[in-house]
Amino acid sequence: MERQAAATLPIAQVLPLLEVPHLDREFDYLVPAELDAHAQPGVRVRVRFSGRLVDGYILARLDTSAHEGKLAWLHKVVSPVPVLPPDLLALVERVARRSAGTRADVLRLAIPPRHARAENEDPEATAKAAIPGPPLAAWQRYEHADSYFAALAAHQPARAVWNPVAGEHWWTRLAEAAAVAAAAGRGVVIIVPDQRDLDLVGAACTTLIGDEHVAVLAAGLGPTERYRRWLAVLRGDRRVVVGTRSAIFAPIHDLGLIILWDDGDDSLWEPRSPYPHSRDVAVHRAHLAGAGILLGAFSRTCEAQLLLETGWAHALVAPRDEVRRAAPRVVARADSDIALERDPAARAARIPAFAFQAARAALERGEPVLIQVPRRGYLPAVACQDCREQLRCRRCAGPMELGQRDGAYSCRWCGTAEQQPRCRRCGSVKVRATVIGAKRTAEELGRAFPGVAVITSTGGEGVPVVGPGAALVISTPGVEPPAAEGYGAVLLLDGWLLLGLADLRAGEIALRKWMAAVALARPAAIGGVAAVMADPDNAVVQAMVRWDPGGFAAAELRARAEVGFPPAVRMAVIDGTHAAVSAFLEVMQVPADGEVLGPVPLPWTARPPVIADSVREEGDVERVLVRVPRSGGALLSDALRAAQAVCSSRRETSAVRVQIDPLNIG
Known part of the structure; x- marks a missing residue:
C-alpha cells in the first residue's frame, strides 16, 4: 500500500543533529499520515540522511517545499513531547551565531537526553500555594534596591550587577530576589557554579518560595530524575529553576528574571563546542525574553563592568560606610x-x-x-x-x-x-x-x-x-x-x-x-x-x-582596552596544525577592521583534544588570534562560521578549534 502524506502541512522542516558545520541547516521531509498528529514543531524525530538514520528536531510544518527533487519520508517520531519550544529555539540560534558554532552543538547542551520512563509518567496534580512577597529588609543596605525590585514586580526588564558586602548570606538574598519575580507570576532561572552553591541556593529557595514551585537541576540526581524535573519545568509546573551551567537553557515559562552567581568562576564556561559562557547566554536570553537579570559576586569581572559602563545594567552596591562596617x-x-x-x-x-x-x-x-x-x-x-x-x-x-x-x-x-x-x-x-x-x-x-x-x-x-x-x-x-x-x-x-x-x-x-x-x-x-x-x-x-x-x-x-584584549574587543582563537590553520585562514573573510595575530606555537598543556589525533602526523599545534572592535563581533562570528562550513565541505583531514572570547588566550 502506497504511503499517504498528511492532509495538511505535509512538509516537516527538520534540523538533523549532524556534526559537520556545512550541514547546519534545515531539510524538508514528507510527513506520513500516521505520524501527522505527533509530528509537531519541537519534537524529536529520526530521519534518513545520506543513507543512515540520524536524530533531529522538527522546526516547522509547511504547505510546500522549496526543494525541487523528491522528498524522503519522516522515519519516526521519537517522542510526541515538544522539547524545543520557539523561545528556546531562538536562544539556541542566537548562541550558535554568537559562539561561531552549530545549532546541533548548542542543542546538545540545551536539551538533556530523553528518558522514556519519565515522559510516560503522569504529570503531578498537587495544589500549589500562592507565593508570598518576600521580606526585603536586608536589601535596604544596597542603593537602588527598592527601585530594582519594584521594576521586577512590575514585569520590567531590570538589570543589575550586585556586589554584596562581606558577611552577607548571598544565597538567601538571591532567593529573595527570585521570590519577588515569582510572586509577580514570572519565571526565574538561577545559575550557580557548583554543587556546593546549588545546595545553599536550592535550600533557600525551597524554604522561601516552596518546594512545589522550585526545580533544582543537579547532575547528582541521575539522568532520569533530572529529566523528570526538566519536563516539569517544560510543562510549567515549576516557576523557579536552580541549577548549574546547563540549566541556563531551562525551558521556563514566562521568564522574568535570570540570576547568575559568581560569573568569574570558570565552571560557568562550557568546555564543549561551541564553548559558550553562562553569562553570555544569560545576557542574550534576557534580551530575547525582555527579562531582568542579576549578576552577583563579591568581586566583579571585566565583563560585568562593561555591562555597567555601557548602561545595559546598573550597580547594586552598598555605601562605602556600610562596606567598611561589614568588612x-x-x-x-x-x-x-x-x-x-x-x-x-x-x-x-x-x-x-x-x-x-x-x-x-x-x-x-x-x-x-x-x-x-x-x-x-x-x-x-x-x-x-x-x-x-x-x-x-x-x-x-x-x-x-x-x-x-x-x-x-x-x-x-x-x-x-x-x-x-x-x-x-x-x-x-x-x-x-x-x-x-x-x-x-x-x-x-x-x-x-x-x-x-x-x-x-x-x-x-x-x-x-x-x-x-x-x-x-x-x-x-x-x-x-x-x-x-x-x-x-x-x-x-x-x-x-x-x-x-x-x-x-x-x-x-x-x-x-x-x-x-x-x-x-x-x-x-x-x-x-x-x-x-x-x-x-x-x-x-x-x-x-x-x-x-x-x-x-x-x-x-x-588596561585591556589599551592593549586590545577581551572584553574591550571581540577576539577569536583558532587552534590547529599548521596546515589546518593555514587552510582555514585562506577561506576566511576577515572583517575589514579585523586584525590577525600569529600564528604562534601552542603549549602542549593547552592543545585541544579535537586535534590531538592529527598532531603526531602533521606537526605541532599553532594558535592564531583574530580580533575586531566590539561593534564587529557579529561579522567576525559570521566569517568564522562560513569558514568552518567551507573547510568542512572540503573534508579537510585536520580539524581546527574555534573559540570566541575564551577564558584563556595565552
Missing part, C-alpha cells in the same frame, strides 16, 4: 626571613609572623581561623634542591608531586610513580618544595598549634559548615566552609602563586578567590582580621584592602 580589617604584608627568625613557631608553620599572630589571637578568643591555600595535596610542586629545576616525569614530562609524607612521588599528568626522582638537568636526587599544599599546611599548623582542631576542606572533601569554637580550617579556593559565627581571622597564603599565573585574568582570579574567603570573616569592629601574604603595593592587593571590586574592574577594563 574585616585587611592587612597585606610579605614578611622577610628576618621576621620569621624572630618567631620559631611561625617559621615552623611556614606562615609569616604577622599572620601567625593574627591566627593565635583569634584562637585564644575561641574563634575559628580560616587558612586558604591555593593548591591541594601535600607537595603539589617540587624542584631540584641544587639547581632549582622543576622535577618532571620521565615518561610524559609532566610535573611531579608528593602526595603524602614518606610516600612516592607521582606525575600530575599520567600518574607514573617514582620513589626517588632525579633532576634531568644536574642529576641530583635532592628535592625541595616549591609549593606547599593543603595537606602539608594542615600538618605543619597542627604542630604549631597543639590541641587545636584542624579541619581540611578541599575539592571532593568539602566541609559544609564550621561550628563555633577554636579551630583551624585549611581550605583550597572555592570550598571554604562558612563559620556559624564568622571567622576570627582569615589567612591567604602564597599570594604570589595566584598573582603570578601566566593568565590574562590572573589579577581578576586572585581577587575573586580572596574576596570570597575574606567575606567569611567577622567585621573589624568585633576583631575580624584578614591577612594577605602578598606585596601590599600590588593593585590587586590594594583593591582587597580597600574592598573595592568595582574600582579594580574599571581599571582592569581600561
Whole structure:
C-alpha cells in the first residue's frame, strides 16, 4: 500500500543533529499520515540522511517545499513531547551565531537526553500555594534596591550587577530576589557554579518560595530524575529553576528574571563546542525574553563592568560606610626571613609572623581561623634542591608531586610513580618544595598549634559548615566552609602563586578567590582580621584592602582596552596544525577592521583534544588570534562560521578549534 502524506502541512522542516558545520541547516521531509498528529514543531524525530538514520528536531510544518527533487519520508517520531519550544529555539540560534558554532552543538547542551520512563509518567496534580512577597529588609543596605525590585514586580526588564558586602548570606538574598519575580507570576532561572552553591541556593529557595514551585537541576540526581524535573519545568509546573551551567537553557515559562552567581568562576564556561559562557547566554536570553537579570559576586569581572559602563545594567552596591562596617580589617604584608627568625613557631608553620599572630589571637578568643591555600595535596610542586629545576616525569614530562609524607612521588599528568626522582638537568636526587599544599599546611599548623582542631576542606572533601569554637580550617579556593559565627581571622597564603599565573585574568582570579574567603570573616569592629601574604603595593592587593571590586574592574577594563584584549574587543582563537590553520585562514573573510595575530606555537598543556589525533602526523599545534572592535563581533562570528562550513565541505583531514572570547588566550 502506497504511503499517504498528511492532509495538511505535509512538509516537516527538520534540523538533523549532524556534526559537520556545512550541514547546519534545515531539510524538508514528507510527513506520513500516521505520524501527522505527533509530528509537531519541537519534537524529536529520526530521519534518513545520506543513507543512515540520524536524530533531529522538527522546526516547522509547511504547505510546500522549496526543494525541487523528491522528498524522503519522516522515519519516526521519537517522542510526541515538544522539547524545543520557539523561545528556546531562538536562544539556541542566537548562541550558535554568537559562539561561531552549530545549532546541533548548542542543542546538545540545551536539551538533556530523553528518558522514556519519565515522559510516560503522569504529570503531578498537587495544589500549589500562592507565593508570598518576600521580606526585603536586608536589601535596604544596597542603593537602588527598592527601585530594582519594584521594576521586577512590575514585569520590567531590570538589570543589575550586585556586589554584596562581606558577611552577607548571598544565597538567601538571591532567593529573595527570585521570590519577588515569582510572586509577580514570572519565571526565574538561577545559575550557580557548583554543587556546593546549588545546595545553599536550592535550600533557600525551597524554604522561601516552596518546594512545589522550585526545580533544582543537579547532575547528582541521575539522568532520569533530572529529566523528570526538566519536563516539569517544560510543562510549567515549576516557576523557579536552580541549577548549574546547563540549566541556563531551562525551558521556563514566562521568564522574568535570570540570576547568575559568581560569573568569574570558570565552571560557568562550557568546555564543549561551541564553548559558550553562562553569562553570555544569560545576557542574550534576557534580551530575547525582555527579562531582568542579576549578576552577583563579591568581586566583579571585566565583563560585568562593561555591562555597567555601557548602561545595559546598573550597580547594586552598598555605601562605602556600610562596606567598611561589614568588612574585616585587611592587612597585606610579605614578611622577610628576618621576621620569621624572630618567631620559631611561625617559621615552623611556614606562615609569616604577622599572620601567625593574627591566627593565635583569634584562637585564644575561641574563634575559628580560616587558612586558604591555593593548591591541594601535600607537595603539589617540587624542584631540584641544587639547581632549582622543576622535577618532571620521565615518561610524559609532566610535573611531579608528593602526595603524602614518606610516600612516592607521582606525575600530575599520567600518574607514573617514582620513589626517588632525579633532576634531568644536574642529576641530583635532592628535592625541595616549591609549593606547599593543603595537606602539608594542615600538618605543619597542627604542630604549631597543639590541641587545636584542624579541619581540611578541599575539592571532593568539602566541609559544609564550621561550628563555633577554636579551630583551624585549611581550605583550597572555592570550598571554604562558612563559620556559624564568622571567622576570627582569615589567612591567604602564597599570594604570589595566584598573582603570578601566566593568565590574562590572573589579577581578576586572585581577587575573586580572596574576596570570597575574606567575606567569611567577622567585621573589624568585633576583631575580624584578614591577612594577605602578598606585596601590599600590588593593585590587586590594594583593591582587597580597600574592598573595592568595582574600582579594580574599571581599571582592569581600561588596561585591556589599551592593549586590545577581551572584553574591550571581540577576539577569536583558532587552534590547529599548521596546515589546518593555514587552510582555514585562506577561506576566511576577515572583517575589514579585523586584525590577525600569529600564528604562534601552542603549549602542549593547552592543545585541544579535537586535534590531538592529527598532531603526531602533521606537526605541532599553532594558535592564531583574530580580533575586531566590539561593534564587529557579529561579522567576525559570521566569517568564522562560513569558514568552518567551507573547510568542512572540503573534508579537510585536520580539524581546527574555534573559540570566541575564551577564558584563556595565552
